[in-house]
Structure formats: structure tokens, C-alpha cells
Amino acid sequence: MAGRIRDEDIALVRERTSIVDVISEQVTLKSAGGGNLKGLCPFHEEKSPSFNVTPARNVFFCFGCGVGGDAIGFVQQVDHLTFPEAVERLAAKAGIQLRYLDDGPGSRPARSQQQGLRQRLVAAHVDAAAFYAEQLLTPDGRLAREFLAARGFDRSTAERYGCGFAPDAWDRLTKHLRQKGYTGQELVTAGLAKEARSGSLIDRFRRRLLWPIRDLGGDVIGFGARKLYDDDDGPKYLNTPESPIYKKSHVLYGIDQAKREIAKQGRAVIVEGYTDVMACHLAGVPTAVATCGTAFGTDHIGVLRRLLMDTDAYAGEIIFTFDGDAAGQKAALRAFEDDQRFVAQTFIAVSPDDMDPCELRLARGDAAVRDLIARREPMLAFALRSVLARYDLDTAEGRVAALRATAPLVARIKDRALRPEYTRKLAGDLGMEIETVQRAVGSAGRPGSPPSPVAPSTVDGPQRTVEREALKLALQYPVLAGPMFDAVDGSAYADPVHAAVRAAIGAAGGAGAAVGGVLWLERVRDQCADLAAKALVSELAVEPLRYPGAEPDPRYVAVQLARLQLPAVTRRIAELKSKLQRLNPVDHVDEHLRLFGELVPLEQHARALREQAVGGL
Numbered sequence: 020m021a022g023r024i025r026d027e028d029i030a031l032v033r034e035r036t037s038i039v040d041v042i043s044e045q046v047t048l049k050s051a052g053g054g055n056l057k058g059l060c061p062f063h064e065e066k067s068p069s070f071n072v073t074p075a076r077n078v079f080f081c082f083g084c085g086v087g088g089d090a091i092g093f094v095q096q097v098d099h100l101t102f103p104e105a106v107e108r109l110a111a112k113a114g115i116q117l118r119y120l121d122d123g124p125g126s127r128p129a130r131s132q133q134q135g136l137r138q139r140l141v142a143a144h145v146d147a148a149a150f151y152a153e154q155l156l157t158p159d160g161r162l163a164r165e166f167l168a169a170r171g172f173d174r175s176t177a178e179r180y181g182c183g184f185a186p187d188a189w190d191r192l193t194k195h196l197r198q199k200g201y202t203g204q205e206l207v208t209a210g211l212a213k214e215a216r217s218g219s220l221i222d223r224f225r226r227r228l229l230w231p232i233r234d235l236g237g238d239v240i241g242f243g244a245r246k247l248y249d250d251d252d253g254p255k256y257l258n259t260p261e262s263p264i265y266k267k268s269h270v271l272y273g274i275d276q277a278k279r280e281i282a283k284q285g286r287a288v289i290v291e292g293y294t295d296v297m298a299c300h301l302a303g304v305p306t307a308v309a310t311c312g313t314a315f316g317t318d319h320i321g322v323l324r325r326l327l328m329d330t331d332a333y334a335g336e337i338i339f340t341f342d343g344d345a346a347g348q349k350a351a352l353r354a355f356e357d358d359q360r361f362v363a364q365t366f367i368a369v370s371p372d373d374m375d376p377c378e379l380r381l382a383r384g385d386a387a388v389r390d391l392i393a394r395r396e397p398m399l400a401f402a403l404r405s406v407l408a409r410y411d412l413d414t415a416e417g418r419v420a421a422l423r424a425t426a427p428l429v430a431r432i433k434d435r436a437l438r439p440e441y442t443r444k445l446a447g448d449l450g451m452e453i454e455t456v457q458r459a460v461g462s463a464g465r466p467g468s469p470p471s472p473v474a475p476s477t478v479d480g481p482q483r484t485v486e487r488e489a490l491k492l493a494l495q496y497p498v499l500a501g502p503m504f505d506a507v508d509g510s511a512y513a514d515p516v517h518a519a520v521r522a523a524i525g526a527a528g529g530a531g532a533a534v535g536g537v538l539w540l541e542r543v544r545d546q547c548a549d550l551a552a553k554a555l556v557s558e559l560a561v562e563p564l565r566y567p568g569a570e571p572d573p574r575y576v577a578v579q580l581a582r583l584q585l586p587a588v589t590r591r592i593a594e595l596k597s598k599l600q601r602l603n604p605v606d607h608v609d610e611h612l613r614l615f616g617e618l619v620p621l622e623q624h625a626r627a628l629r630e631q632a633v634g635g636l
């Protein structure tokens with residue numbers, strides 16, 4: 020049995036840990052008056068800060084999602100650690116030697132098992148990084164050193180970023196780490212070793228230049244590895260696989276070094292590779308980070324948003340660098356398809372002559388890199404310009420075709436405040452009357468035109484409210500609302516995003532089968548077909564119900580679901596009645612009977628729903 024940490028040691032960790040220091044590593048905090056601080060909650064999606072820290076009592080509390088606690092609780096939740104793991108992590112930072120209840124002499128093995136898995140995996144990575152860095156300086160590391168030198172990185176830069184070399188051997192690292200006491204299982208779980216066909220463990224990375232990848236807190240959690248030799252038939256870049264500590268959708272290379280500047284300048288620059296991050300930092304763009312082996316996604320936005328907080332609301336800039344090729348332009352066009360919440364804050368910097376920031380710095384110096392970032396352009400403007408470039412705007416035919424291609428894009432801009440601005444800009448670029456462009460944008464946005472995944476909701480008023488309420492009940496109170504909710508199918512939802520969430524709940528097994536909580540929400544999110552639906556799930560999971568009391572009762576659920584169904588049922592009744600009126604009962608006896616047979620029970624159902632809908636409130 021592994022020992023428990025002594026209570027007095029836990030108390031000491033609490034006493035010696037500043038909750039402000041711990042939280043500041045993840046969340047930018049601003050003064051909230053009265054000695055308190057506030058920031059954007061790392062546990063739920065929000066635009067204005069409801070996450071409060073009270074240094075005097077060493078606690079935090081979020082008014083948005085209700086999460087709160089002390090520094091240990093924060094570390095537990097933000098890094099998904101167990102209580103002892105969180106205590107161990109904070110103790111290590113505070114330099115406190117923990118004692119365990121059965122921690123007698125000679126109990127070291129028990130002790131190391133006790134140490135949390137996360138700690139073990141991070142420690143293995145730290146030891147691996149030291150091993151690789153040492154290898155870089157050996158004769159075998161010559162090619163890796165030359166690679167760095169050719170890109171303008173000297174030895175001190177290589178040291179600052181912890182660059183290393185994985186030697187040309189099957190299991191040098193694995194043997195080294197086994198000698199240091201790590202188990203084979205730990206090395207496999209960490210992604211540092213893998214099982215060979217023979218069954219023995221071999222190193223994951225061989226003959227490659229390595230960059231240690233760190234999390235926000237500075238812990239090494241993985242590696243990026245670049246191919247050096249022509250006869251290496253692997254991909255150009257290899258990364259650590261998903262592990263308990265390495266989630267590629269969250270990982271941003273360089274974030275540990277860039278985070279303070281990102282928070283200070285209110286801006287993050289997204290580049291494509293490890294060398295681009297280094298080049299930018301050296302050139303005086305200290306806010307650069309890169310994704311590792313994956314496209315920039317919503318989880319990355321989440322990581323950055325917590326740093327990019329201006330006084331009261333999110334107001335930062337995210338700047339993407341592209342090397343001006345077709346891939347970059349395609350990526351920019353996603354501006355109109357993805358989650359558009361931050362589109363107004365998204366910028367594109369296109370480097371000249373197809374050079375990435377690393378090449379640019381080599382060819383033209385540090386100032387050229389700073390200049391590249393300074394000349395950024397709003398993402399929407401860039402995307403429209405890329406489309407317009409495909410047409411010959413000198414001819415009337417070209418201008419009309421260009422309008423036809425761009426009007427749907429402008430119609431798709433979710434932020435209504437931006438749409439008139441881009442309509443005006445488009446009119447200017449095309450040399451057309453603004454009314455002409457307005458009309459084209461207007462008709463492109465109407466139903467009947469090609470569907471857009473992010474079309475603004477055309478459903479409003481009470482129907483919208485009741486749809487949201489039903490979804491909130493299913494997400495927040497599946498045990499209570501589940502069976503009634505599941506009985507109403509997706510056709511009752513007029514708003515397409517609401518319908519998508521309803522479908523995701525069904526695909527997640529239905530609300531009736533759920534027990535609720537974070538896992539339930541995760542399951543639903545996983546089933547969402549698009550980002551808009553995913554974002555809505557997060558929003559509805561925390562939005563308070565309109566129910567006046569503390570906890571909704573079954574009657575409230577019944578009322579909401581009745582109100583939800585009524586419009587669709589009423590519509591169907593009106594349809595049936597109008598068909599029956601147009602039908603001659605003598606000539607179409609069978610059809611008449613069929614329609615009538617549908618109408619009668621439907622009217623009964625509508626009456627029952629109407630009674631139920633007003634019954635409650």
C-alpha cells in the first residue's frame with residue numbers, strides 16, 4: 020500500500036503556495052478591486068471574466084460555472100491530477116520535502132509508485148531532454164548542429180530552446196532511462212519508447228534533431244523531431260503521440276517562453292514550425308508560438324484566450340503567418356466556415372517570396388520579421404482579396420463573376436457589425452455601386468441559397484428561447500429531463516444549430532441514458548458535427564435555466580417540451596387542413612381518409628400540448 024501524504028505537509032503546501040502565482044501561470048489576472056483579482060475562467064467558455072481570485076483567503080471561485088477551491092484544487096482541475104499528484108506538484112515548486120505516512124527508511128520504491136503518473140512522465144521527459152541535449156554536442160550530432168547553424172541558430176540559442184539529437188541507435192535512450200529507474204510501461208506511456216516487433220523496447224526517436232515541447236507551466240511533455248538524413252524514410256517531422264500529458268490539440272510550441280509577452284502585448288503570432296518560433300523570438304517577435312503536427316483549432320484558441328485578456332473582455336489579436344502559397348490562402352478561407360467568434364481579432368501576415376519567418380530572418384534580417392508581423396491584414400479582408408485575385412476585374416464579366424463568388428462569403432460573416440463594413444469594402448474593390456453589392460449579399464444570405472454551416476439564426480423570439488431551454492435541460496439535468504426530452508425528435512428544432520445539438524445528444528446515446536456531469540457533456544461535444552454546435556453545447560451547459568427556483572421540477576420540463584413541440588404540430592395540422600380543403604372527398608376517398616386519419620390524433624396531441632404548455636407557469 021502506498022502511503023498517504025502527512026496532513027501537516029499538506030497544510031504546509033497550502034501555506035507556502037500563493038494561489039495568485041499558481042493561477043497566473045494559466046490565466047491572466049487583473050485587479051478587480053478590494054484586493055481581489057479576476058480573469059477568464061479556464062473551466063468554461065466565457066468572454067467577460069467571472070473567474071475571481073481572493074489572495075487574502077488563498078481561494079478562487081468562478082461565478083460563471085461555480086468551480087472554486089484552493090490552489091491544490093485549481094491544479095487538480097486544470098491539469099487533471101489526483102489530489103496527491105497536485106500536492107506533489109505544488110510541493111516540488113515550493114521546495115517542500117513531503118513525508119508519507121509509511122515513509123520509513125528503505126521505502127523508496129513505494130514512494131516512487133506513490134508519485135503521480137504525471138510527475139513520472141514529466142520527469143522522464145526532463146531526463147530525456149537532458150540526454151538528447153548532451154548528444155547534440157557529440158561527434159554524432161554534427162548534422163543536427165549544422166542544421167541549426169545553417170538556419171542562424173548558435174549554440175546559446177540551441178541551449179535556450181533545449182535542442183537535442185536522438186542518436187543513431189535502437190535503444191540508447193530507453194536503456195538510459197531504465198537505468199534511472201523508469202519502468203518500460205512508463206516510457207511507452209510517455210511516448211518515449213515503443214515496442215519493437217521482437218517485443219523489446221526501442222526508442223521512438225532516432226537520428227533526428229529534437230525540440231522539447233513544454234506546457235504553459237514549463238514542464239517538458241513531448242518532443243518534436245525533424246528528419247536529418249536522406250535515407251530516413253519517415254515523415255519530415257515526427258511528434259510525441261497522444262499521452263496522458265501530451266494532447267496535440269492543446270499543445271503550442273514556445274508557449275512557455277511567449278506567454279508573458281502574449282499577455283502583455285495582447286497578441287499571439289502563430290507560425291508553422293519550431294525554427295519559425297525560434298527565429299521570431301530572436302528577431303524581436305517574442306509572442307510567436309506554433310502548433311505541433313496539427314492544425315490550429317478551437318482548443319488552441321482556448322489556451323490563448325486565457326492569456327489574451329484585456330481589462331475586461333477578450334480583445335487580443337491572433338496573427339497567422341502564411342508563406343503566401345495556395346495552402347495558406349485555403350486556410351484563410353476557413354475564416355468563413357469555422358467558429359467565427361474571434362474572426363474580428365484574427366489577422367494574416369503573408370511573407371514575401373514564399374519565405375517562412377526563419378528563411379525571412381536569414382535572408383533579410385530581424386527587422387524584416389518584425390515588419391512581416393506589423394503588416395498584418397484582417398483575416399476577412401485577406402480572404403476576400405484572395406478570391407478576388409482569381410477574377411479579371413478589368414472586364415464587366417469578371418466583376419460580375421467575382422461578385423457572385425464573394426457575396427456569399429460576406430453574407431456568411433456571423434458578426435453583424437462587420438458585414439456592412441465588408442459590403443462597402445467589396446463595392447470599392449469591385450468598383451460597383453454599394454446597393455448592387457448589398458442586394459447580392461442580401462440574396463446570398465436568404466434561404467434557398469447554398470446552405471452555410473454558420474448561417475446566423477433566422478429563428479428568434481419565443482421559439483428560439485424554448486429550444487435553448489429544452490437543450491439546457493437535457494445537458495444540465497439529463498436524469499430529470501432525459502426521457503421526456505428524448506421523446507421529442509429533432510424536427511421540433513427550427514434553428515439548425517439547435518437541431519445539430521439535438522442530433523448530437525441522440526448520437527451520444529440520448530439524455531435518458533446519461534447521468535450528467537462533465538463526461539456527459541464531453542460525449543455530446545464529441546458527437547457534434549460542427550464547431551458551432553460544439554460551442555453551443557459549452558454555452559448551454561452553463562447558461563442558467565429560466566426556471567425561477569433553484570432546481571427545475573418535472574412539471575417545468577413538461578411545460579418546456581410541450582412548448583417546444585407545439586409549433587411543429589400546429590404547422591402540420593394547418594398543412595393537413597389545407598390539403599383536405601383542396602381535395603375533393605368523392606374523387607379521392609382513400610387519400611381523404613388517410614389525411615383525416617392523421618389529423619384527428621394530431622389535433623388531440625396539440626390540445627394536450629397546449630394544456631401542458633400553459634399548465635405550469
Ligand SMILES: [Zn+2]
Nearest residue numbers: 060063081084
Ligand atoms: Zn467558470
